[in-house]
Amino acid sequence: MAPEPPRPARELRRDALWELVGTIRRSLAQRGEILPAVWVEETVESIARGTGLGWFTGPTAQPTSLALLWAREGTGYGHLHSAGAGDPVAELSALATELLHHLPATVHRLDVGATGVTPEQEVAVGRRWSELPGTTVILRHSMVRDLSMDDVPPEPAVPEGVALVTVRKVPFDELCALDWRSYRGTPDETLLSESPAGNREMLENAFAGLFGTILDDASPAARTPDGTVVGFAVTCQEAIGVGILLDVAVAPEWRRKGLGRALLLRMLRALLALGYRRAHLWVTEGNAPARALYDRLGFRPDASAAIYRWSRPAPAGAEPPQRQSER
Ligand SMILES: CC(C)(COP(=O)(O)OP(=O)(O)OC[C@H]1O[C@@H](n2cnc3c(N)ncnc32)[C@H](O)[C@@H]1OP(=O)(O)O)[C@@H](O)C(=O)NCCC(=O)NCCS
Secondary structure, eight states, X not given: OOOOOOEEGGGSOHHHHHHHHXXXXXXXXXXXXXXXXXXXXXXXXXHHHTSXXXXXXXXXXXXXXXXXXXXXXXXXXXXXXXXXXXXXXXXXXXXXXXXXHTOOTTOOEEEEEEESSOHHHHHHHHHHHHTXXXXXXXXXXXEEEEOOTTSOOOOOOOOTTOEEEEGGGSOHHHHHHHHHHHHTTSTTTTTSOSSHHHHHHHHHHHHTTTTSOBOGGGOEEEEOTTOOEEEEEEEEEEETTEEEEEEEEEOGGGTTSSHHHHHHHHHHHHHHHTTOOEEEEEEETTOHHHHHHHHHTTOEEEEEEEEEEEEOOTTTTOOOOOOGGGO
């Protein structure tokens, strides 16, 4: 039997919504994904005010799944969560099409994540998503490396002519320009931000501690003698004893010279010196250079998460796929 059509989340009681959004946050944290500390409150408030968008399935007192939608800079971000009851695959699939249906016309791409489903259910949701026109599934892997005094990472061998300093010593504009340039042509170029301004905002948020306190010693930048920044890594505290690599970038003309390796060895040694037990990061399946680098440094995959992407098909103005009930 087809599930009931999703209803707007503002119809939910605030405590039920709070509970569900809190569960999403916990599920994401358990998987090692980081969110701003105020995420639950802001999400619930925005839906209650009508500035945030969400839909749910199941009874109002005990919703069985929830979808959230944000849009900025022409890109939409969505999240699907199953509370476990009901038929998670059918409900999340219905919520996914609901998100597409409500996308503003200015949005040309939507990235959606999911929680509360088993790996098998997530594959089934992905399969249904892939049946819609204009969709792809991007796989991201969480990788970890344990740190201990029995296994101290070697000192970084920095390429000749380059010196490592803490990233805060580097002019912020230069950092932003290098970051933007470094990701062009990689599978991650559209994942984090789609414009230099959006990229800058993301770095500003990171340095403001939105995702956790920045660990300066574990966040090195590489400079040439004339002061040009050619690479950097940014790390923050994810949890007690766990540091997460938020970003690593090496200028294209400086690649395959051991600089990425040197930046990450500095990061690992600094984390160990600061008393951290574990280094963590996320990497996209198709980012072969980054995966090879992490693999060589002893990082091992410990979890995966799919991003369901929809891109507005050319020609511009084409509409998102219709909901099941409208076909
Ligand atoms: C990933 C990145 C930081 C690597 O920097 P780098 O300075 O070129 O890496 P290194 O020269 O230190 O490489 C160290 C090892 O990583 C692996 N590696 C790096 N680039 C590789 C590539 N293109 N293909 C295969 N292996 C690669 C190799 O094992 C290499 O050792 P080797 O050269 O002795 O074979 C760089 O490609 C980059 O900035 N990419 C864009 C930004 C990005 O994707 N960041 C990661 C986001 S998760």
